[in-house]
Amino acid sequence: MPRVSFEHIVKRFGAITVLDGLNLAVDDGDFLVLLGPSGCGKTTLLNLLAGLSDVTSGRIMIGERDVTDLDPKDRRLAMVFQSYALYPTKTVRGNLRFGLSASKLPKEEIDKRIAWAADMLQIGPLMDRRPAQLSGGQRQRVAIGRALVKHADVLLFDEPLSNLDAKLRTEMRLEIKKLHEELNPTVVYVTHDQIEAMTMATRIAIMNGGKIEQFGTPDDVYERPANLFVAGFIGSPSMNLLPATVETGGRARLADGSLLDMSGYVFDTTPPAGAELVVGLRPEHFSLVANVDPACRLDLEIRHIERTGSDAMLSLAFGDRRVVVRATPTETSRLKSGDKIAVTFPKDRLNLFDAGSGRRI
Numbered sequence: 001m002p003r004v005s006f007e008h009i010v011k012r013f014g015a016i017t018v019l020d021g022l023n024l025a026v027d028d029g030d031f032l033v034l035l036g037p038s039g040c041g042k043t044t045l046l047n048l049l050a051g052l053s054d055v056t057s058g059r060i061m062i063g064e065r066d067v068t069d070l071d072p073k074d075r076r077l078a079m080v081f082q083s084y085a086l087y088p089t090k091t092v093r094g095n096l097r098f099g100l101s102a103s104k105l106p107k108e109e110i111d112k113r114i115a116w117a118a119d120m121l122q123i124g125p126l127m128d129r130r131p132a133q134l135s136g137g138q139r140q141r142v143a144i145g146r147a148l149v150k151h152a153d154v155l156l157f158d159e160p161l162s163n164l165d166a167k168l169r170t171e172m173r174l175e176i177k178k179l180h181e182e183l184n185p186t187v188v189y190v191t192h193d194q195i196e197a198m199t200m201a202t203r204i205a206i207m208n209g210g211k212i213e214q215f216g217t218p219d220d221v222y223e224r225p226a227n228l229f230v231a232g233f234i235g236s237p238s239m240n241l242l243p244a245t246v247e248t249g250g251r252a253r254l255a256d257g258s259l260l261d262m263s264g265y266v267f268d269t270t271p272p273a274g275a276e277l278v279v280g281l282r283p284e285h286f287s288l289v290a291n292v293d294p295a296c297r298l299d300l301e302i303r304h305i306e307r308t309g310s311d312a313m314l315s316l317a318f319g320d321r322r323v324v325v326r327a328t329p330t331e332t333s334r335l336k337s338g339d340k341i342a343v344t345f346p347k348d349r350l351n352l353f354d355a356g357s358g359r360r361i
């Protein structure tokens, strides 16, 4: 399965520039997720790869082939749409077959592929039904099956799970991931759901306003966000982002006057005393028990506790801001709004950003 690359891609709709010189490349067999807020250009980029829309300038390569000006049908890719786009009057078998009808494959080969996809996706018993007689998840499987039978080099998905309920989404996520592990196609998958991105991707491109803010593995973007946009976007609840000023001796001072020990942090560039930072503290990395030699200890008043069953989210007053801390229900069973508590943060989990540029330092 080939590598896919976008080179200096510009896409304009009239006077609107949606993509402005975008570069991105994924290796063969990678599962690339394009992740970003609504309107950032994910579908636009996917449609350019699929050939459903033309680039204004730039080049798209699939393996050694320049596909920029090729017809969609000559690009050897298959796409699963958010709407599934099944033919309502055709049966499941007819829908699967339709994807191959233009292929001039012998009938035996077509039947073999349909049987293989049906088996793989466990839709064998549904072959004679029409889409209206299927559940959302079953329709979704047929749409994937129609893409699989093409034996395409590259599989494209545009938000394929967004019409499903939460439980089905989780199941389908696992199934698509399993499919990728078994067949190992190159996948480009669009979503604005970060759980989908984190669980399925081998590489994530985080997009914002037509630009790529960070490209890396799920661990990279979670552990080492490249800038404040990624830091705030990845993680739920979001990373706490607090302003601080660098002092001498590898320390910084937070807005409430407490000190931050940065000695456990690996700087790309060490900031001088007086530099303004933003300190990123993930809710799940705080500790309610005394932590020996932490990066910081905050004494804060509880504003609100939200219990979700598995977690307890503490919302703590920090001047006119909030600090959110994720704890367990057991740890917090005796706590209530108005209590003052101490929380500590480990040295090796800090994220530090330059307040001016927003970049990781």
Ligand SMILES: Nc1ncnc2c1ncn2[C@@H]1O[C@H](COP(=O)(O)OP(=O)(O)OP(=O)(O)O)[C@@H](O)[C@H]1O
Residues within 6 Å of the ligand: 013, 016, 018, 036, 037, 038, 039, 040, 041, 042, 043, 044, 045, 192
């Ligand atoms: N045909 C078009 N004409 C003008 N503007 C367009 C056109 N198609 C898309 N856009 C604009 O391009 C930007 C990116 O759109 P795109 O559909 O790629 O976003 P997206 O990241 O897929 O968002 P969503 O998560 O909502 O699907 C948006 O601002 C959109 O309004």
Ligand SMILES: [Mg+2]
Residues within 6 Å of the ligand: 042, 043, 044
């Ligand atoms: Mg879209």
